[in-house]
Amino acid sequence: xxxxxxxxxxxxxxxxxxxxxxxxxxxxxxxxxxxxxxxxxxxxxxxxxxxxxxxxxxxxxxxxxxxxxxxxxxxxxxxxxxxxxxxxxxxxxxxxxxxxxxxxxxxxxxxxxxxxxxxxxxxxxxxxxxxxxxxxxxxxxxxxxxxxxxxxxxxxxxxxxxxxxxxxxxxxxxxxxxxxxxxxxxxxxxxxxxxxxxxxxxxxxxxxxxxxxxxxxxxxxxxxxxxxxxxxxxxxxxxxxxxxxxxxxxxxxxxxxxxxxxxxxxxxxxxxxxxxxxxxxxxxxxxxxxxxxxxxxxxxxxxxxxxxxxxxxxxxxxxxxxxxxxxxxxxxxxxxxxxxxxxxxxxxxxxxxxxxxxxxxxxxxxxxxxxxxxxxxxxxxxxxxxxxxxxxxxxxxxxxxxxxxxxxxxxxxxxxxxxxxxxxxxxxxxxxxxxxxxxxxxxxxxxxxxxxxxxxxxxxxxxxxxxxxxxxxxxxxxxxxxxxxxxxxxxxxxxxxxxxxxxxxxxxxxxxxxxxxxxxxxxxxxxxxxxxxxxxxxxxxxxxxxxxxxxxxxxxxxxxxxxxxxxxxxxxxxxxxxxxxxxxxxxxxxxxxxxxxxxxxxxxxxxxxxxxxxxxxxxxxxxxxxxxxxxxxxxxxxxxxxxxxxxxxxxxxxxxxxxxxxxxxxxxxxxxxxxxxxxxxxxxxxxxxxxxxxxxxxxxxxxxxxxxxxxxxxxxxxxxxxxxxxxxxxxxxxxxxxxxxxxxxxxxxxxxxxxxxxxxxxxxxxxxxxxxxxxxxxxxxxxxxxxxxxxxxxxxxxxxxxxxxxxxxxxxxxxxxxxxxxxxxxxxxxxxxxxxxxxxxxxxxxxxxxxxxxxxxxxxxxxxxxxxxxxxxxxxxxxxxxxxxxxxxxxxxxxxxxxxxxxxxxxxxxxxxxxx
Numbered sequence: 001x002x003x004x005x006x007x008x009x010x011x012x013x014x015x016x017x018x019x020x021x022x023x024x025x026x027x028x029x030x031x032x033x034x035x036x037x038x039x040x041x042x043x044x045x046x047x048x049x050x051x052x053x054x055x056x057x058x059x060x061x062x063x064x065x066x067x068x069x070x071x072x073x074x075x076x077x078x079x080x081x082x083x084x085x086x087x088x089x090x091x092x093x094x095x096x097x098x099x100x101x102x103x104x105x106x107x108x109x110x111x112x113x114x115x116x117x118x119x120x121x122x123x124x125x126x127x128x129x130x131x132x133x134x135x136x137x138x139x140x141x142x143x144x145x146x147x148x149x150x151x152x153x154x155x156x157x158x159x160x161x162x163x164x165x166x167x168x169x170x171x172x173x174x175x176x177x178x179x180x181x182x183x184x185x186x187x188x189x190x191x192x193x194x195x196x197x198x199x200x201x202x203x204x205x206x207x208x209x210x211x212x213x214x215x216x217x218x219x220x221x222x223x224x225x226x227x228x229x230x231x232x233x234x235x236x237x238x239x240x241x242x243x244x245x246x247x248x249x250x251x252x253x254x255x256x257x258x259x260x261x262x263x264x265x266x267x268x269x270x271x272x273x274x275x276x277x278x279x280x281x282x283x284x285x286x287x288x289x290x291x292x293x294x295x296x297x298x299x300x301x302x303x304x305x306x307x308x309x310x311x312x313x314x315x316x317x318x319x320x321x322x323x324x325x326x327x328x329x330x331x332x333x334x335x336x337x338x339x340x341x342x343x344x345x346x347x348x349x350x351x352x353x354x355x356x357x358x359x360x361x362x363x364x365x366x367x368x369x370x371x372x373x374x375x376x377x378x379x380x381x382x383x384x385x386x387x388x389x390x391x392x393x394x395x396x397x398x399x400x401x402x403x404x405x406x407x408x409x410x411x412x413x414x415x416x417x418x419x420x421x422x423x424x425x426x427x428x429x430x431x432x433x434x435x436x437x438x439x440x441x442x443x444x445x446x447x448x449x450x451x452x453x454x455x456x457x458x459x460x461x462x463x464x465x466x467x468x469x470x471x472x473x474x475x476x477x478x479x480x481x482x483x484x485x486x487x488x489x490x491x492x493x494x495x496x497x498x499x500x501x502x503x504x505x506x507x508x509x510x511x512x513x514x515x516x517x518x519x520x521x522x523x524x525x526x527x528x529x530x531x532x533x534x535x536x537x538x539x540x541x542x543x544x545x546x547x548x549x550x551x552x553x554x555x556x557x558x559x560x561x562x563x564x565x566x567x568x569x570x571x572x573x574x575x576x577x578x579x580x581x582x583x584x585x586x587x588x589x590x591x592x593x594x595x596x597x598x599x600x601x602x603x604x605x606x607x608x609x610x611x612x613x614x615x616x617x618x619x620x621x622x623x624x625x626x627x628x629x630x631x632x633x634x635x636x637x638x639x640x641x642x643x644x645x646x647x648x649x650x651x652x653x654x655x656x657x658x659x660x661x662x663x664x665x666x667x668x669x670x671x672x673x674x675x676x677x678x679x680x681x682x683x684x685x686x687x688x689x690x691x692x693x694x695x696x697x698x699x700x701x702x703x704x705x706x707x708x709x710x711x712x713x714x715x716x717x718x719x720x721x722x723x724x725x726x727x728x729x730x731x732x733x734x735x736x737x738x739x740x741x742x743x744x745x746x747x748x749x750x751x752x753x754x755x756x757x758x759x760x761x762x763x764x765x766x767x768x769x770x771x772x773x774x775x776x777x778x779x780x781x782x783x784x785x786x787x788x789x790x791x792x793x794x795x796x797x798x799x800x801x802x803x804x805x806x807x808x809x810x811x812x813x814x815x816x817x818x819x820x821x822x823x824x825x826x827x828x829x830x831x832x833x834x835x836x837x838x839x840x841x842x843x844x845x846x847x848x849x850x851x852x853x854x855x856x857x858x859x860x861x862x863x864x865x866x867x868x869x870x871x872x873x874x875x876x877x878x879x880x881x882x883x884x885x886x887x888x889x890x891x892x893x894x895x896x897x898x899x900x901x902x903x904x905x906x907x908x909x910x911x912x913x914x915x916x
Contacts, residue, residue: 038184040621041172043154047138048412053079059136062158062167066133075352075366078137078241081158082130134160135241142237144410144425147175147229155191155233163247165194168234174621175226190227191234193217199238200248205231228450239362250363250398255328256305257438263311267382275308275436276301279407279428283339286424287414296338296409300428302401303331303391305436314379321373321391328397332358333375334407335389342388342409358394359427360405361447365394402442404431451539462542465513469550469567472501476562476721483726484755488702488734491727502572510569510636515543517551517568519609519671520627523616551676558721559683560676564666565720570632571666574658581659590660598706601668602718609674617842629669662704666720677717681883684866687714687721688729690759692737699725717883729759785860786873797862798888801855817855824848828893845889852885853878 044056051071053059059069059081066081073080139155147153154172159165168191170184194217197203203215205228217231242248270276279298283291303309304325309318312333321331334356336342344355353372358365373391399405406427413424434440448456455462475482475497485493509515521544528538538545554562564571582590593601608629616623627633631651641648657664666673693699693712700708703725707718714725732738732755741761745752753762785803787793806814824844831841856862863876863884876884 038170038173043172057156062156062169063134063136074244076142078135081134083133137241139233139237142240145229145232147226153230159238163199163242168194194234199242253400255400256402259438261307263307267380274433277428277430281426294338296336296340298336300334300407311380330394333391335386337387357408359408363398367392401432403444404429455542483723484730486727487731501566505567505569505572513543515547516632516636522675555679557684559680559716561719561721564673574663577658578662604668605670605674609671612671678883679887680717696736730755801852803859849885853882856881
């Protein structure tokens with residue numbers, strides 16, 4: 001369907017609209033999702049600790065031909081797989097026949113080196129006829145790479161003795177997109193692409209770079225972040241084990257050449273210059289109760305550099321340490337305080353330090369008891385006392401202190417909501433200061449973050465996406481020209497661009513970019529604000545990130561209507577379906593619910609939103625499942641026809657209902673629309689109204705969204721900015737006040753002048769000017785209790801719900817109010833300083849908000865209309881004040897938190913004894 005066809009008269013457009021129906025319905029006919037068997041799948045707790053890994057996991061599935069498996073070995077852990085030599089030879093033949101990647105000798109991004117033949121021969125001699133045929137390992141034993149959900153995808157991986165991947169199995173993931181959107185089978189297909197490829201190869205998702213030796217694997221549309229994370233999980237896990245067992249040799253980096261300089265004079269100076277770094281892990285970071293001291297507070301540094309080594313150890317101890325090191329061996333020190341330990345339980349059981357490791361790019365370096373020496377005291381002046389300290393020797397050639405490296409602390413995190421334990425790591429970077437090396441620090445290019453790769457890979461598409469949003473905003477900003485050029489009988493100048501935007505929204509934003517915003521993202525934001533905010537989590541999905549910033553900005557400028565009414569892919573598809581049905585002969589059967597029923601049912605979507613939000617704080621996975629109330633997830637990501645019958649029935653019910661009622665889901669069920677309606681109370685600019693609108697019902701009769709009440713007021717939370725009322729506003733043949741004035745002038749033979757922004761004809765030179773349009777405050781009267789304009793009054797109005805009359809209330813009422821105010825403030829401070837949990841703070845916030853709404857409705861039932869810097873107030877309904885209070889309190893709490901954090905006040909508050 002062409003853009004021009006949308007602007008033609010109804011008769012000609014009917015045929016084209018019918019032809020467009022299959023295009024509009026195309027995303028609804030896509031294959032459906034498979035059952036998400038691995039989503040939040042329960043896994044045995046023993047897989048993290050039991051030596052017999054394969055007693056709990058299907059190791060044979062990822063390493064065909066294996067007959068028995070060893071216990072866990074090495075650090076990081078892996079198990080050896082044994083089978084018959086013939087089975088291995090057959091598997092090698094299959095790899096040679098179907099291997100899509102380079103053989104180990106081909107190199108790739110990392111030189112695989114030569115197989116350790118002595119190790120191989122020793123394994124082949126083991127257990128008679130059975131031969132070592134490969135290795136199996138669990139990804140969470142090796143890496144902790146979060147996917148889009150913020151949690152890792154737990155993966156079991158098999159690899160043969162040449163470093164060729166033999167199988168990949170997803171055991172557990174927390175990706176909501178694979179629950180309610182893309183079939184989980186798509187992720188299985190994605191991982192199959194790695195079978196037959198060498199773990200040392202450079203494999204990229206999507207388009208392949210021009211770098212020689214790079215292999216490309218197909219991505220999953222709509223799950224880019226998930227597959228990029230899984231790509232890193234598979235390759236980094238395989239690389240670490242291949243390096244450990246001798247298949248791959250570690251990358252050799254040039255060693256630093258130290259400069260002559262004096263040691264730092266004090267501990268504080270070493271911290272300032274960066275020759276000593278710090279890594280702190282709080283108890284709350286691990287899901288434990290807050291403690292007076294950190295769980296562990298570690299200081300560390302590089303001892304081979306003479307000024308650092310002499311300052312920390314003293315001259316004699318430094319000379320003794322260096323004399324005992326072999327060439328290319330490096331020494332670091334770690335000193336710590338806290339309730340935890342960096343030694344860990346593995347050191348007690350088997351001489352393994354399972355709590356710490358050193359990471360440098362893709363390489364990791366672990367320690368055993370032979371790599372450890374006692375550090376009895378730190379010699380540098382001003383150093384604090386430590387409960388434990390030690391010297392660790394890195395004995396592998398791949399490490400170089402000339403380049404950045406990180407100390408990594410590994411621990412188990414307990415989910416406060418579910419009690420589930422998960423693998424987590426915390427790291428702090430160390431880079432020897434340039435003054436310690438001859439020529440300073442070498443040139444170094446840091447690895448590109450995942451989210452940057454995603455943005456670069458789709459730069460042109462993102463530019464086009466942003467341009468579509470910008471042009472839509474500009475078009476709506478110039479809506480006055482569109483509605484003036486339209487009339488009640490011919491809305492082509494307005495509807496032509498609107499239909500074009502709807503088509504682009506459905507086909508490009510929805511079907512192609514899969515950029516349909518969802519309530520699950522709103523829930524994720526709430527949790528990120530309350531628990532932990534990570535920009536990388538949101539930057540990893542660029543289309544949604546750009547779309548949401550556009551939505552947030554436009555909601556505060558025009559309300560939710562620009563997104564919900566113009567750009568929402570599902571909403572646009574639903575309304576196009578309704579209009580196609582009308583042109584196809586169902587017009588006489590289409591209807592709107594009676595206003596009294598609409599005014600009751602419209603609150604259902606707010607109940608759905610509140611229920612999902614509350615449920616998410618109990619169980620986010622459960623809330624994500626119930627978020628299936630949003631049919632547009634299935635519409636644009638998977639389709640419905642092969643899903644289970646309840647989903648098909650629900651989708652068909654909404655689709656059929658859309659034929660007869662305009663946007664039924666948007667009006668009565670959409671939790672996303674409800675979430676965006678709450679801050680719409682603060683929108684800057686509204687639609688124009690006339691003084692006669694309080695008694696004239698012409699606009700209300702034509703409002704298909706039923707957003708105009710009997711007094712002519714527009715409910716900004718329900719208005720989708722269709723602009724039909726604005727067309728009428730300027731239509732001299734349809735707007736009753738304008739019709740009356742036009743007929744009067746025509747009867748008197750007077751000229752019809754231009755219609756002004758006020759909605760009236762511009763006055764003739766000798767005629768009196770009519771009353772101006774009433775845009776914000778009906779009758780132009782400032783409501784009682786509204787601020788007169790001073791900043792202090794504005795602050796008092798927003799921060800406190802009382803007026804001066806509150807002082808005359810009885811003592812009990814004033815005492816209760818004071819108690820609640822002090823209690824909620826204290827609860828907020830305790831939450832900000834992590835003394836109480838977010839759930840407790842949320843309960844106090846809701847309680848205070850309920851009290852404030854009730855108090856405001858008694859003392860000053862007003863809401864600000866228009867820009868925040870304006871002074872336009874109007875009487876507010878219960879829902880007006882409820883939404884105003886909810887948004888205002890959330891913004892105030894967030895602003896105070898960020899301000900106190902920026903100036904360091906939160907750190908000071910957390911040390912106060914009365915808070916602890």
